[in-house]
Structures are given as structure tokens and as C-alpha cells.
Amino acid sequence: MTTLRTTPAGAATTPPLPGAPSLTGRPRPLETVVRWILRAAAALSVVITIGIVISLLGPALAFFREVPVLDFLTGTRWAPQFADKSFGVLPLVTATAWTTFIALLVAVPFGLGAAIYLAEYARPGVRRTLKPILELLAGVPTVVFGFFALSFVAPVLLRGLLGIQVGTFSILAAGLVMGFMIIPTIASLSEDAMTAVPQALRQGSAALGANRMQTTLRVVLPAALSGIVAAVVLGISRAIGETMIVAIAAGARPQMVTDPTMEGATMTGFIARMALGDSRIGSLQYNTLFAVGLLLFVLTLAVNLVAIQLVRRFRQEY
């Protein structure tokens, strides 16, 4: 706690005039307590992140003592449970990359479109009704999305309506549904960022003879860019880390994915499947989970770092 100190003892001070109001401070212990509680709340997430990294590192390092890092990162055959073991993680990475890419292909245009509509075009009444409904979509449990992919998107939408030859399990169906899942995340956060752009900028643009689309694309979107990028990054992080949908709908066969109609096991899908099994603590199989987990963590972190750099470069502050 900081206290303002008056002149040091011994220095000449004039005494207060008679009848002067007292300005002496009184102790405020509650202030100190509140400050420490808030500090603890802020520290908690940092502590937990560090804890996660430490718990991942131990078993992952044990794994890399047996499997060379380079073999792990560049190998194209993933067979940790076979007699002829192989720990090339690329099949899992390609499956994750494909599902994430397809999800973004769906979620970015629809999410941004919804955000632009809500922030710039919809009347206030419409916005007040639509936004909560959109956010409701974000509250649907992902296991439900998984079954939606398995029972509707793959057989009815893809095979039936669009005539795309996919099996029961496919990267395409899982990626599409994952895209639906992250639309509300991107839409809602982008809408917040766009709504935060001062009305004065829209009026300034309108007063110069710009139409609504020009105002949106040239003034509002650039000004809201950092918030929009943050929304997309959160979407990417959710897509990379999403587990239930891919575990249910993408399949379980780890193979290099070159075509989204294939089935494939993503990093998260593999972890979910393996974690259910009876891997003995300390075994290579057990450590494998942590190695893949660490890779997931590093990838997500990398996406976040790149995004922060992008935002710094393109940010237009208002």
C-alpha cells in the first residue's frame, strides 16, 4: 500500500491554523484485502497455464527420449498401438489442418456476414432478437453437433442433397459442422468489435456521400479489425482444439489426409480415443498422449502469436 509521506520528521513545518479540518488518513484494511483477492483472481489463469505446461512437459519429454523429435514431426505413419510401432504425427496434423480449414471456410464468411448484418444493417429490434438466438447456438453441446454431423450432414446433406461421396465418417462432415459451431463465436465477437466503432465515424462517412456498404467495408471493418482478428483466432483455436465432433464424425483411422472426403483421426480425436483406453501410467503409449497434447498446445500458441503480430500491424485505432 502506498502512503503519501509528508516532510520528514525534524524538518520545519508550520503548524495548522487553529480550527483547521483534520486531513490525517485513517487505515483502510478492507482496501488491502480486496486488492489481494483481485490480484489472486488475475494470477489464477496464469498459474493454471503454467501448471498445464509443466504437467504436459514431463511425460512428453519421456516420450521424446524414446522417439526422436524429428521422426515424430516428419513421420507419415501413425501406429502407436501396433506391434510394428510408428510415431509419425503428420497424419493427425493433416486431419486437424483439414477440419480446421473447412471449419473456417464456413465460419469466417457466415460469421462475418452475420456480424455485419447485425452491426450495420439490422434495426435495433431485430438485433436485440437475433443476437441472443445466435449466441444460443454457441451453447449447444459439441456432442450434439457430433451427432448432427453423423446423422444429418453426412448422409442427408452431403450424400443425399449434394451427391458428394462420403462415408459414414469423413473430415468434410466433421469440418462443416465444426464451422457451424464456431459461427456464433466469430459473429458475436466481431459484432461487438464493430458496434464499438464510434457512431461519429459512420456519420462522417455518410456525410461524404458514402453508402452503407462503403462505410462498412472502408471505415467500420478496418477500425474493428483487431477485434475481428481476435474473433477469428478464437475460432481457429476452438477448431484446432475441438474434440467431440471429430471424435464422433471424422473417423478413427490415422492416415495422411489429402482429400476431405476421406476419414481421418485428428490430434484431439486420437487423444480422446486413447485416453479412454487403459494406458499404463509411464508407458510409451501413455506418454504419446502428452506428446500430441504438447504439440496441440504449441500450435494453438503459434496461431495466437501470429494473430497478435497481424493485429499490431494492421490495427487502426480510433
Added chain:
Amino acid sequence: MNPTDRTLEPSVKEAPAHAAPTTAPSARWREERVTKDAPTPVLECVDVDVRYGGFVAVRDVSLPFGHNEITALIGPSGCGKSTILRSLNRMNDLVDGARVDGKVQYWGQDIYGPGVDPIEVRRRIGMVFQKPNPFPKSIYDNVAYGPRVTGMDVDSMDDLVEQTLRRAALWDEVKDKLKQSAYGLSGGQQQRLCIARTIAVEPDVILMDEPCSALDPIATLRIEELMVELRDRYTIVIVTHNMQQAARIADRTAFFTADVDETSGDRTGVLVEFDLTSKIFENPSDSRTEDYITGRFG
């Protein structure tokens, strides 16, 4: 709809009445410049009422704005002067529940008439706002924004930006940092940039909504000098809380006040008096104007 129906091309363009010298404004000079009893209106309100929802903000305003003149709208807070200003280029369209009745004639055509595109209106009747609102872009892009979005036929954008900034008396201060953010400028410079941005699209009329209220006296003086210079090319309508400002720069002044409804307490703006600025300030015909001018109320 036929696209030609939407154009609001001025049918008659009159030459400026006098070539005005670019000296500092003074009361004497002002009277030399405008001697006519009635202005030649470029823009004219005819029986205009503005409502927000069910509430009448301004009632029954008829007011002409003279060609190449500065018209000041003065009056106490809540008297509807900003509301009237915003109805002159359909900025009220952006406010939910706002409704304008009556006519606003621009070169003889009602800007609220059928088939009129508010975007075309605003291209010709620009606006400068109370708080400087440059876009979060470079100084250059701020000036180039209007010409770009309106698809102006520009030979060289660089030349246009330079010319415009010169006319806005900002060029010397910013010529070395055109690519830097407009947010690095001082408040007064930002406001002159907003004026530059407005004149870049070559409007006919410039509406100014208390353009100096967020600025210090020196920046205010520069904007006032600028307005007087711009009057040769543009018709200017300015809302101001500062009576001295109106007296310094305006050719004509309209005084508004608020009528308070005895039962509901609603305040409705009304136009009290409109005349040459010298008449309003020296010899007003309405006692309410005199009370306001002399500081007895408001």
C-alpha cells in the same frame, strides 16, 4: 427507378455575388459584403417540422440559406438548431424514429421528395461535426476517402489531396506526414482535416455543427478564418453556441429558442428571428432575441 431521377444536379449555378477579400473578418466588412434584404437561397427550409418518435423537436421553420453566405444558427440548448442542421442533408435519416415534415428545397427541389437518394444529397451538402471525427487512417486517406467512395473522376489523387489541404490551410503543417495517422494531429488540425475531407468532394453547401466547441481559442480562430475563406466557393451553415463567433463570421443569423409546453413540459424548438447578423446583434426586432444576445437568458 430511372437513375436520372435521382440526380440532384444544380440547375442554375450563380456566380458569387462579390469577390471577397481574404482579410480577417470584421463587422464592417461583413456588412459591405451582404446588403441584400433577402438572400438568394441555395437551400431553403419551408415549414419544416422534425419529430423524434412522437416528440416534436422543432416546429414550423422556414429559413433560406443564401448562396456563398455564412448563415449562423444560434440559440440556447435544446432549441433545435442542430436538429434543423441535420435535416438539411438528411443526416436525420440515420436516427431511428426521426421524421421530417415540410420541404427542404435545394436548388428548387425537395431533398425529401420521392426518388431522391440521400447519398446524392450528402455528396452535395457536406457536414462537419462538433467533435473532430477523422477516420482512423492516414491524413492522405482521410482526404482521398470522399473522392474514392463517390467515384469522382480524378486525374491525380496526389494533386487533389494537396490542393484540398491547401484550401483547408493545413498543407504546410502536414505535407511531410501525409502517410501518418490523422490521430497524431492536434484537435484543431483534426477539425481542419475534417473540413478538408468535406471539401474534397466539391460540395455546394457545408453544414457545420458547432465545429469549434471542442477547440481552444487559437484553433477556433483558425477555423473561423478558414470558413471566411471558404465562403467564396461554398455556402456555409453553422450552428454555434458562441455568439461572438456568429457575430464575427456570419452574414446572416437565425435565432432559435425553445417553447416549453405548459402541461407536458416538452421543449419544442422554434425560429424566432432571421436577419442580417448586424441587425440581430445590434437591433433585434424580437425581445427574446435581445434577451439572449444581451445575456439576460440562455
